Amino acid sequence: MIVMYLKRVMLLMGSLVISIACMAQGAFTVDAPRVVELDESFRLVFTTNSEPTSFNPPTFSGFDVLAGPSASTMSSTQIINGKKTESFQVSYTYVLQPKSVGKFTISAASVVIGGKGYTSNPITIEVVKGDGSVAGNTEKSAQATGNVSGNDIFMRMSISKGRVVKGESLVATLKIYTKVPISGFESVKFPTFNGFWSQEIETPSNIEFVRESVNGKIYDAAVLRRYMLVPQQTGSLAIEPSEIICNIQIKSPTGAGQRSVFDDFFESYQTVKKRITAPGMHIMVDALPAGAPATFAGGVGDFQMSAKLTRDTVSANEAVSLIVTINGTGNINLIEAPKIEFPADFEVYDVKISDKSNQTNKGVSGIKEFEFPIIPRGSGHFVLGPVKFSYFDISSRKYITLSSGDLILKVGKDKGGNSGMSSSLSLGVNKQAVKNLTNDIRYIHSGLSHLKRGNQFFVASLTFYALLVLMISLYFVTNRFLSKRIERNRDVAGVKNRRANKVARARLKTAESFLKQKLYTGFYEELHRAILGYCSDKLALPLSDLSREKIAEILTQKSVKPDLIQELLSLIEACEYARYAPDPGGVEMDKNYSRAIRLISDLEV
Amino acid sequence: MKRAIFLFYLLVALSSSVNAQTPKELWTNANNFYSKAQYADALQSYLKIEESGYASESLFYNLGNCYFKINEIGKSILYYERALKLNPSDQDLLNNLSLAKDFSLDKIEEVPDFILKTWIEDINYSFSSDTWSYFTLLFFAAMALLLLNFRFGLSSRLRKISFFLAMASLLLGFVAGYFSLSQKYRYSLKNTAIVMKPVSTVRSSPDDSGKSLFILHEGTKLELLEEIGEWKRIELADGRQGWITSLDIEVI
Numbered sequence: 001m002i003v004m005y006l007k008r009v010m011l012l013m014g015s016l017v018i019s020i021a022c023m024a025q026g027a028f029t030v031d032a033p034r035v036v037e038l039d040e041s042f043r044l045v046f047t048t049n050s051e052p053t054s055f056n057p058p059t060f061s062g063f064d065v066l067a068g069p070s071a072s073t074m075s076s077t078q079i080i081n082g083k084k085t086e087s088f089q090v091s092y093t094y095v096l097q098p099k100s101v102g103k104f105t106i107s108a109a110s111v112v113i114g115g116k117g118y119t120s121n122p123i124t125i126e127v128v129k130g131d132g133s134v135a136g137n138t139e140k141s142a143q144a145t146g147n148v149s150g151n152d153i154f155m156r157m158s159i160s161k162g163r164v165v166k167g168e169s170l171v172a173t174l175k176i177y178t179k180v181p182i183s184g185f186e187s188v189k190f191p192t193f194n195g196f197w198s199q200e201i202e203t204p205s206n207i208e209f210v211r212e213s214v215n216g217k218i219y220d221a222a223v224l225r226r227y228m229l230v231p232q233q234t235g236s237l238a239i240e241p242s243e244i245i246c247n248i249q250i251k252s253p254t255g256a257g258q259r260s261v262f263d264d265f266f267e268s269y270q271t272v273k274k275r276i277t278a279p280g281m282h283i284m285v286d287a288l289p290a291g292a293p294a295t296f297a298g299g300v301g302d303f304q305m306s307a308k309l310t311r312d313t314v315s316a317n318e319a320v321s322l323i324v325t326i327n328g329t330g331n332i333n334l335i336e337a338p339k340i341e342f343p344a345d346f347e348v349y350d351v352k353i354s355d356k357s358n359q360t361n362k363g364v365s366g367i368k369e370f371e372f373p374i375i376p377r378g379s380g381h382f383v384l385g386p387v388k389f390s391y392f393d394i395s396s397r398k399y400i401t402l403s404s405g406d407l408i409l410k411v412g413k414d415k416g417g418n419s420g421m422s423s424s425l426s427l428g429v430n431k432q433a434v435k436n437l438t439n440d441i442r443y444i445h446s447g448l449s450h451l452k453r454g455n456q457f458f459v460a461s462l463t464f465y466a467l468l469v470l471m472i473s474l475y476f477v478t479n480r481f482l483s484k485r486i487e488r489n490r491d492v493a494g495v496k497n498r499r500a501n502k503v504a505r506a507r508l509k510t511a512e513s514f515l516k517q518k519l520y521t522g523f524y525e526e527l528h529r530a531i532l533g534y535c536s537d538k539l540a541l542p543l544s545d546l547s548r549e550k551i552a553e554i555l556t557q558k559s560v561k562p563d564l565i566q567e568l569l570s571l572i573e574a575c576e577y578a579r580y581a582p583d584p585g586g587v588e589m590d591k592n593y594s595r596a597i598r599l600i601s602d603l604e605v
Numbered sequence: 606m607k608r609a610i611f612l613f614y615l616l617v618a619l620s621s622s623v624n625a626q627t628p629k630e631l632w633t634n635a636n637n638f639y640s641k642a643q644y645a646d647a648l649q650s651y652l653k654i655e656e657s658g659y660a661s662e663s664l665f666y667n668l669g670n671c672y673f674k675i676n677e678i679g680k681s682i683l684y685y686e687r688a689l690k691l692n693p694s695d696q697d698l699l700n701n702l703s704l705a706k707d708f709s710l711d712k713i714e715e716v717p718d719f720i721l722k723t724w725i726e727d728i729n730y731s732f733s734s735d736t737w738s739y740f741t742l743l744f745f746a747a748m749a750l751l752l753l754n755f756r757f758g759l760s761s762r763l764r765k766i767s768f769f770l771a772m773a774s775l776l777l778g779f780v781a782g783y784f785s786l787s788q789k790y791r792y793s794l795k796n797t798a799i800v801m802k803p804v805s806t807v808r809s810s811p812d813d814s815g816k817s818l819f820i821l822h823e824g825t826k827l828e829l830l831e832e833i834g835e836w837k838r839i840e841l842a843d844g845r846q847g848w849i850t851s852l853d854i855e856v857i
Contacts, residue, residue, distance in 0.1 A: 446636045458735040
């Protein structure tokens, strides 16, 4: 690496200058301290990166021009690994001194490079009444005390807003101000922000000092950290003090009177450690006003929202996304996904959130995108949304609800095709259980009220007892009625039986006496006569007309049981037979007698 | 006679104008309010019916629903339990009560009862008292018919069967009557209560100085054992006992 400094050797490098001028970009800048002391002389430098053909100086009001413009040219060539870079610079330097305290503007200067005019920015310089200890010329104060006072170096935290509402972003800047040279930092303790969501938006790796005036004194100031804060709690939130230990170079206090020649010549410096703190502070955070809409998702700032579907016509079981985009400034990082109610038939997956935001000194602005992947399971015509998003507008101090229009999604029939479910779908519909969305109590009984005063129960009520008594009495009445009827029926039969028996016995009286005397022929004759006589009486037929066939015919007409008729006929036959047959013994006589008795009784009944 | 009728109508008209609304009208209004989701208005109408001395399972059930809808779980459980005492077999009621109980905080492990007792209770509570009383009358009627058949039946076999069936009917009639009466008795017993306060302390003795034994929350069911002044001795379903102030509870 070869670095070459060549000053005021323009002529020597003439040929080179021409070539650089050809590729000039034509930038023209001005550089001067922003703050100066009243009796301080300072340099104002205009710089351009190519050789100008003419230079129009600015007008200096409020400043005395001590020297200048003195033009200087600098050119450098670097060759790094065979790659050559060249730079060229022409600068015009003025040395100025302010005339009085105040703010003065030095108007723009202009140059013409290659036939084109370039203008620098006007520059405003603040002139303060200094105490002579200008930063950079620290020797005086440091020399005087050999020590560093709190006025020489301090740290300060500044915030963009002192009173905010919850969720409103603010910027806190930690700056160091010094009049003494600092060689380094040790054990830096940055503040913690309890109750805030905080993010470092500026963490300079090289600390750049810029002149600044504080209470009329000039300091070298540098930003250590810049934070974006979003309060998450309400009330008075404290920002804790931050602390830093600086290594400050001061001129070593040499022994009294013992000043060697070398001391004067080589100023010896010594490093002193100094602990400086930025005081803590409080930020009043007001709660958001009551009456937040249900769709409020924590956004504070100024936002716009749009919602759209990636496609408005899909087939069932095909994925589609609903994309909600929110852009604007405010605490956009902290905005939650808006709640969207999808039809119950939709399968909804986790929201994908993408965040494109950039922090500025004013807060965060950017775009946040919420993607809701959904898969409709059934076909139909669905209306999604409207998607609603509410935020608290800081400028108008009101909740504002943004609403997208209705999003219409047409879901066609499942194409099947190459989806995994096609095989089952071809066989039949994919059955699914009826899902419980929520639990709720069942509806009221809206029919008959069944309102009753007093006793609520039927049992042991008057009606109940009355019914019971009624039932018991009905039973007894029925029972009595039935038993009486049976009794009566049974009596009629008994009387009849008794009468029939009597008739039979009267008819067979003579036969009975013959039976007792064991007069065989007489008995049967008498029995035969008695039976025929009974039949003639009963059937109102003269004895001469009585034949077995006639008896049977008439009895059948009178619907007498056939077995009785048979019995009668067989008895008559037995009698007729026995009258002419020899005596078989007493047993047969007894049997026929009782047969006759029973037969007549039965016929009588 | 005509004058008497006229006077009667006049009285009815007067009483209705004083009462503003008959229970039937109130009932219809309350149902309409409920269907329009105006639960507080519905509740007022139902409560008016209750104040005028009427009661029914449906009324208590609807009251329970209203209280549930306005998020008064304790009251809701109280009215469901009251309805349950009138009809322990209503499925809607059982469903809503179990849902309301899910919202009450206390979880109490019930000491399991003797299995036979549980069975009998299950059978008992599968019909309402009125249903059981109808069964009683039916069984007695059946018994009467069967006894008549037994006495005057034609064949001896039929008469034999009739006799056994009559005895069975008599037994079933008594069982049904017992169930019916036991439910009526249970309703007349005022020995259970529901905690009404969101948080209520149960103490070891019936005064404020007693040691706090445990804390109960709204909607918990208690059994009342005895009463001294403003304090009631209670037992939880898990057997724990203590004293609670009457102000914190409401008897079912």
